[in-house]
Amino acid sequence: MKVLFVSYEVYPIAKVGGLADVAGALPKYLKDLGVEIDILMPFHKSIDKNITSNTGVVQKTRFLKREISFELHKKLRPLGNVDVFLLRNDELMNSDEVYGASDLGLQAMSFSDAAAGFAADRGYDIVHLNDWHTGLMAVYLKQGNANCRTVFSIHNLAYQGTYGREYLQLSGIESRFLNGITAGKNINFMKAGLLYSDKLSTVSPTYANEIQTEEYGAGLEKVLSRRKRDLVGILNGIDYSEYDPEKDTRLWANYGLDSIEKKEINKSNLQLLVGLPKSREPLVGLISRLVDQKGLDLIEEIRGELMRLPIQLVVLGTGDKKYEKMFKDLQENYPDKVAVRLAFDLDLAQKIYAGADLFLMPSRYEPCGLGQMFAMRYGTVPVVRYTGGLADTVKEYGLSDHGNGFGFADYRGECLLKALKKALEVYNHDDSWREVVRNAMKEDFSWEASAKNYLSLYKQTLEVKSNA
Template identity: 40%
Template sequence: MSKVLYVSSEAFPLIKTGGLADVAGSLPTALKGLEEDVRILLPAYPEVMQQVKKARPLASGTYYNLDVTLLEAQMPGSEVTTWLVQCPAAFDRPGGPYMDSNGQPWHDNALRFAIFCKVAVDIALNRLNLDWQPDIMHGNDWQSGLVPALLHSHKQRPATVFTVHNLAYQGLFDYQTFLDLELPAGLWQLDGLEFHGQMSFIKGGLVFADRINTVSPTYAQEILQAEYGYGLDGLLQHRQERLTGILNGIDDTIWNPATDPHLKARYDQDHLDSKLLNKAALQKQLDLPVDATPPLIGMISRMVEQKGLDIILQAMPRILALPVQLVILGTGEIRYEMKLAEWARRHPERLKVIIGYNEPLSHQIEAGSDLFLMPSAFEPCGLNQLYSLRYGTLPIVRNVGGLADTVVDANKKNINKALANGFVVAKQSPASLLATLKRAVKLYAQNDSWRQLQLTAMNGDFSWQASAGHYIDLYQQALADRDKAMV
């Protein structure tokens, strides 16, 4: 058994902007189920403080002349202890965890997450006298990237693991910010935090962590290439022996159509006809014609270029000419929100666009849709295609990252071998997307073949148990690497 401090800037159900929150909300629970001693470290955002109960102070200190208190609480619906970094000046504000209400990054993000990282380091080095010192510091994405960098030079330190959920977000700030944060001068070098004249938080994890992993095997290979490496592919090639890919799992107590409280009708592999009741309920709820004949295509996504919004919009006239209905839920760049809303206004019987985040509706879309649209240009892992498979909703994806590791195309060969569970878009283009949609619509009309695809999808095992075991193996490798480095 290892003592693990899981350091994350968000965790479901307390605070969520994307897949990191889902992972942080479920992986520690799975690790605890395998008898690891896990604690989560999370900023005390207002949304978090509104949900936790009986948070008690553990320690306090001053960081950058700001008062900070470490609180202890319990993750709702979980036995995992959660430690909250309470710094009102940094985290107690309206808006999101990273951006203000206008969609702009907080001007002091570097300071906010430097405080967060320094508290993590003080826990790691037992400076806060908590009577608990981790064996493993498990950081996630740029917001925790300074932790391995600041721990690296200490003799009596935990092993460090750093997970990349999306390399596109790197935490880049100017040199003056590096000086203002009073970080060790030795970190300002090519083999440190310096990145083309800027400070890169994520490089702290990529350069200094004992072990690095991504959230799917294919993405671990993709980021070694310039196309997906965002300027860090050379560094990652240099550290390739320390880099692995572990596929994310899903919390199958939350994402389970047989028990999901958000659904009109619950169902499983043996009662798939009840899925149609969810389709009808979703159509009625969203003022779409209630009709089982056209396939209903769902999409739940951040509205950003990565998610394939450009090719969807370019293909939209031809998509809406198909005998389909399309439901899109999400928020993101205003240009995508406005264009999609305009298409929905012009085609109210074919397309519904809901701007925002709505957890119950997310479940209802997964259950009520026949197909799930996810033509990402790149996708480190992806979780919605896993939810879709669990719900018998066949994903339409690009052959990248975790999508390539989880979705098997419904071509004749794969169908005959009972391997197919979705549809793969061959190229990142409107024409290829449209061709795949036409193929899916045609197959949807073949009831027996479609039912077999659904059963294959639903029988896949994407629970956290197997992935959590791989993380335990990774922790042991990190401990061994740390011990070698200390000799």
């Protein structure tokens, strides 16, 4: 089985969010299961030019009304055991930010066209597409009669890649494919992937059900409901070789299940690093894009009551100005309780995962969520809203024999506050707290099980081919 895994971001080459973590880990585990797999991604401006070599191959678009050429590069060292190919066009990839191009629609469309040619030329059995930036590949592969099947993974349905009529006209997509992928006079890249891929997946079982409803379907719930037989939810994993508290060199002290007490060293050093006084009060970590999706309006709703709780809060992330200002104001007004870093800092993120006592994820919706998995791996107990992958991974302590966290269902500030108060009660009982921390650390969110599920999905996808 020969598979091409296509993603706009791949850790550690280029990372914005959880998609990069998935793309940087899943292919390696699939390779270990015997899958012949390569990764293909754009050559973003921010990528270190010294880690690749130019293959000398020029990959041209085949469908666009205007021909665009890409240089094909290859990473000098495989990612683990997986080869990584990159399509380079400096004119289109003109931003230091992965999604910051002056014309992201044209970039994604032309990349998808050229990538479809790459996949067809190299004879892959399956092309695994990820999120809206690659959605048009499913159409181009069908239109070009490529001898391969497609799997399309939805990482976040809210971001769909909708562009105006001029993109539709430039796309070169034949009229027989257009009815389904338009939204009024616009072209919808996500919808293209949903309609024309052979199989669909998303990143947790609960989210797979949620996106078929009006509340979570972002306008595509009817499309997803029609394709529910082809849709499966497979929980993301995390790379246990990369995220290991016993070996992580970014920590002040390494620890494991038999040495959890050393976690306290990381807490003390983290407090010192971010300017908080050393305190036994629980340190709550929040690492997030600062946007509405992440439930930050609930924090705004209860900010007064939150600051009266016996906690410290460390926040890492960037996003909407209103939330950046909210957290900055909290830091200014409560300097002994709140530390804020408005940045993207992987090193500090690891220190927070290891040094915090609680990890906050009150998301309005969360397709899978990796933060709660990282946190539990490091013995930091999650407090979440039970939605999407958070509902699939966090089990309420006190209600489950192996409770590993705390949460709430109704999207209200008072419910978040109640969940936090319950977590604080348990924190103040040493034996109970030790139990919930150990339960969290014992969870297995490694990629092995998820990779086997994807392998099963690939096999089903090939059966679609043989029965076609």
